[in-house]
Amino acid sequence: DTTVKQNPRYKLARVGKPVNLICSQTMNHDTMYWYQKKPNQAPKLLLFYYDKILNREADTFEKFQSSRPNNSFCSLYIGSAGLEYSAMYLCASSRRREQYFGPGTRLTVL
């Protein structure tokens, strides 16, 4: 099974409210990633976990949190959503170079 699952598929949030997105994989991959994708733009890497080690991109360091309670699950947490957070959030996992992507969560902030 090469499926990466994401929940929810669609999320509506109010400005200033927290948002928590969930990703899971059963491939025993050591690395899990979160990307943000806006229309007509390349997916932007937000952060990734290699095993239990979290790596966050410098320009999104303070905007996104994440946790990985076990090998299969990874969350993306936004403490206070702003309008600019509206986007598709893609989770991916990998053991080597190929990344397996989930279907994404479409977040709309109002």
Add this chain to the structure above:
Amino acid sequence: SQWGEENLQALSIQEGEDVTMNCSYKTYTTVVQWYRQKSGKGPALIILIRSNEREKRSGRLRATLDTSSQSSSLSITGTLATDTAVYFCVASSGSWQLIFGSGTQLTVMP
């Protein structure tokens, strides 16, 4: 061609035609991957070409890599309507970090 922050490129062709998509990259790259994203799904790897390869074929797909000009191309022969998707060129130098191009929206009309 696609790269980085450039807007999504768009191509529209008739079924049965051949198509070539180009991308260029700026960072040191050991592998170029091409991902395809169909509507409602996450990106999926379709072909991978290493820096010591000039050409790679997989079915109707053909990828080329020119490390001297830091460019890659993806060709699809005998396109089908089911080839309609966004195609991303992805460069990587490490085992975990991918650098996405902005993508090419390919529409194949039946």
